[in-house]
Amino acid sequence: xxxxxxxxxxxxxxxxxxxxxxxxxxxxxxxxPDDGGAWADGEAGIGLGHRRLSIIDLSAAGRQPMVSVNGRxxxxxxxxxxxxxxxxxxxxxxxxxxxxASDTExxxxxxxxxxxxxxxxxxxxxxxxxxxxxELRELTLVRDRLGIKPLYWGAFGKSxxxxxxxxxxxRHPGFAGEVDRDALCSFLRFSYVPAPxxxxxxxxxxxxxxxxxxxxxxxxxxxxxxxxxxxxxxGISAPFAGSEDEAISALDALLGDxxxxxxxxxxxxxxxLSGGVDSSTVTxxxxxxxxxxxxxxxxxxxxxxxxxxVHAKAVASHLGTNHTELYxxxxxxxxxxxxxxxxxxxxxxxxxxxxxxLVSRMTREHVxxxxxxxxxxxxFGGYNRYLQAPDILSRTSLVSGALARGGGALISAVSPNxxxxxxxxxxxxxxxxxxxxxxxxxxxxxxxSPQQAYCALVSHWPExxxxxxxxxxxxxxxxxxVDGDLSGFAARMQFADTLTYLPDDILTKVDRxxxxxxxxxxxxxxxxxxxxxxxSLPQGLKIxxxxxxxxxxxVLDRYVPRTLIERPKMGFGVPIDSWLRGPLRDWADxxxxxxxxRRQGFLDPTPIRTRWREHLSGKRNWQYSLWNVLMFNAWxxx
Numbered sequence: 001x002x003x004x005x006x007x008x009x010x011x012x013x014x015x016x017x018x019x020x021x022x023x024x025x026x027x028x029x030x031x032x033p034d035d036g037g038a039w040a041d042g043e044a045g046i047g048l049g050h051r052r053l054s055i056i057d058l059s060a061a062g063r064q065p066m067v068s069v070n071g072r073x074x075x076x077x078x079x080x081x082x083x084x085x086x087x088x089x090x091x092x093x094x095x096x097x098x099x100x101a102s103d104t105e106x107x108x109x110x111x112x113x114x115x116x117x118x119x120x121x122x123x124x125x126x127x128x129x130x131x132x133x134x135e136l137r138e139l140t141l142v143r144d145r146l147g148i149k150p151l152y153w154g155a156f157g158k159s160x161x162x163x164x165x166x167x168x169x170x171r172h173p174g175f176a177g178e179v180d181r182d183a184l185c186s187f188l189r190f191s192y193v194p195a196p197x198x199x200x201x202x203x204x205x206x207x208x209x210x211x212x213x214x215x216x217x218x219x220x221x222x223x224x225x226x227x228x229x230x231x232x233x234x235g236i237s238a239p240f241a242g243s244e245d246e247a248i249s250a251l252d253a254l255l256g257d258x259x260x261x262x263x264x265x266x267x268x269x270x271x272x273l274s275g276g277v278d279s280s281t282v283t284x285x286x287x288x289x290x291x292x293x294x295x296x297x298x299x300x301x302x303x304x305x306x307x308x309x310v311h312a313k314a315v316a317s318h319l320g321t322n323h324t325e326l327y328x329x330x331x332x333x334x335x336x337x338x339x340x341x342x343x344x345x346x347x348x349x350x351x352x353x354x355x356x357x358l359v360s361r362m363t364r365e366h367v368x369x370x371x372x373x374x375x376x377x378x379x380f381g382g383y384n385r386y387l388q389a390p391d392i393l394s395r396t397s398l399v400s401g402a403l404a405r406g407g408g409a410l411i412s413a414v415s416p417n418x419x420x421x422x423x424x425x426x427x428x429x430x431x432x433x434x435x436x437x438x439x440x441x442x443x444x445x446x447x448x449s450p451q452q453a454y455c456a457l458v459s460h461w462p463e464x465x466x467x468x469x470x471x472x473x474x475x476x477x478x479x480x481x482v483d484g485d486l487s488g489f490a491a492r493m494q495f496a497d498t499l500t501y502l503p504d505d506i507l508t509k510v511d512r513x514x515x516x517x518x519x520x521x522x523x524x525x526x527x528x529x530x531x532x533x534x535x536s537l538p539q540g541l542k543i544x545x546x547x548x549x550x551x552x553x554x555v556l557d558r559y560v561p562r563t564l565i566e567r568p569k570m571g572f573g574v575p576i577d578s579w580l581r582g583p584l585r586d587w588a589d590x591x592x593x594x595x596x597x598r599r600q601g602f603l604d605p606t607p608i609r610t611r612w613r614e615h616l617s618g619k620r621n622w623q624y625s626l627w628n629v630l631m632f633n634a635w636x637x638x
Contacts, residue, residue, distance in 0.1 A: 003028035017047040025049030061100020079127030082261035147208030147503025154203035185464040185473035191349040235535030258527035267368035270295030275311030278373030284559035341638035349631040375526035381542035405447035451483040577623040
């Protein structure tokens with residue numbers, strides 16, 4: 001994996017465009033510490049830069065930006081093309097003589113042979129790249145189907161800029177960084193800035209599965225080259241026709257191929273292993289494809305509620321991997337917090353960013369590539385809300401909306417701590433972790449439509465327009481996708497999460513955390529063939545009764561005993577709630593102080609100060625909404 005940067009501006013200005021492109025790229029050296037390069041054409045006003053993390057073909061033959069043999073195309077590319085060997089053979093059969101063995105060269109020569117769109121349809125991989133057509137004087141940016149690799153762009157005056165991270169765009173003299181208050185509204189709701197927004201006005205994220213073209217004298221033109229909606233519709237119109245056993249075997253084979261393709265590297269390789277369904281499936285398939293123990297990695301915490309290391313160790317022992325674990329103290333975890341604004345480049349507040357960075361840093365001490373289980377929840381229906389929200393709305397559908405909302409208000413009137421104390425003695429339900437908080441979340445969706453319920457479940461500040469001074473939250477059509485009858489509610493939530501939460505939270509978190517330490521993370525569960533196959537399956541093979549990811553669990557059963565996997569879903573977190581009341585209190589007090597908030601002029605201090613007092617008193621657990629504000633203010637100070 002690598003970093004790409006570039007710009008297109010007025011021709012013939014006489015500036016050192018190659019030097020500028022190189023300076024933009026060099027600020028992303030963490031993404032590509034092994035090599036760097038730049039290419040420019042002053043007459044065209046184009047500059048391209050690159051930083052390289054060498055994975056395939058470690059020689060200078062893989063250096064970028066790379067020019068095609070016919071001289072027409074110049075490519076700067078970030079990612080991996082997993083079917084590059086097949087594409088290479090086709091090029092060689094067509095008479096192309098390769099200079100090296102990199103997938104970069106395969107990509108640019110396939111484009112030269114077939115054209116851009118036909119090439120994109122053939123690719124299996126993760127990628128974000130910029131292609132300059134010297135003949136047409138046309139710049140095209142491309143992002144992979146699921147948004148695994150990041151790509152920002154912006155137009156400032158006569159200059160068009162792009163890069164893997166925002167910090168590269170800031171190095172261009174034409175960049176102007178004004179905080180977008182509308183994007184800030186979205187961030188406070190979700191804990192991330194959703195595409196196509198960025199935290200800066202005029203700067204955008206290219207959506208997954210899209211390409212952008214800039215031609216002389218014309219504005220950027222954006223179009224989809226792959227669509228999750230089309231994949232969903234195709235799956236519905238042409239569903240998998242085999243039996244359940246055939247579906248399980250087909251998924252096993254497909255996942256096995258996806259994993260094998262991602263085990264090709266000229267550097268050491270391993271896997272993140274939490275002991276959950278997704279990472280255990282990936283690790284099991286890796287081990288099944290290897291003649292020697294694969295490397296697996298996990299981190300642990302002393303707090304039992306956050307520690308998955310013991311489960312990961314048991315799975316690793318069963319599979320026979322060469323397992324490495326690191327137990328992290330709370331002090332070591334908290335030491336990461338000051339680094340977060342620089343790591344994530346724009347406000348980002350998923351607190352699992354901390355353990356994700358810690359496991360990435362530890363893993364990088366041993367390998368350069370790690371396979372991850374990310375994407376399994378969205379693709380196969382693993383989140384608790386897919387099970388619980390349809391069930392709750394169905395059970396309360398016979399009650400009038402006003403009555404249901406009244407019941408929710410009564411529950412919300414009792415503090416979460418008090419609810420946990422009252423219900424704690426009850427069998428089964430009393431042992432539920434964070435019971436009071438979960439009951440408050442349930443109360444928040446009672447009497448609501450599916451669309452309103454989904455919005456409530458994914459929101460940390462439900463009315464961010466009232467919090468951001470001068471902000472107006474954009475309304476995205478994705479909300480309409482979640483509405484409808486309850487029978488398909490879970491599938492519609494999966495669809496919405498795959499379009500938004502997956503690329504803008506989960507994949508952003510993994511990309512920035514791993515790239516900060518020059519580690520390439522690969523996600524086989526998001527092979528587009530796997531995603532398309534999953535949408536062809538009946539929903540009952542993904543969510544069956546109270547069992548999430550049913551078919552993926554059946555595949556895993558072939559490799560790991562169910563007893564090693566079965567437990568409540570934990571997530572990958574840290575105890576932010578108690579840290580804010582204890583060791584982080586002074587830091588948070590400063591960032592949430594009323595004078596500071598008024599001086600910054602972005603946020604209304606009143607609701608923030610109210611939540612902060614309630615959190616400190618233990619009346620409520622506002623860790624998520626407060627963490628959003630803290631991460632924004634920490635980013636402002638960085």
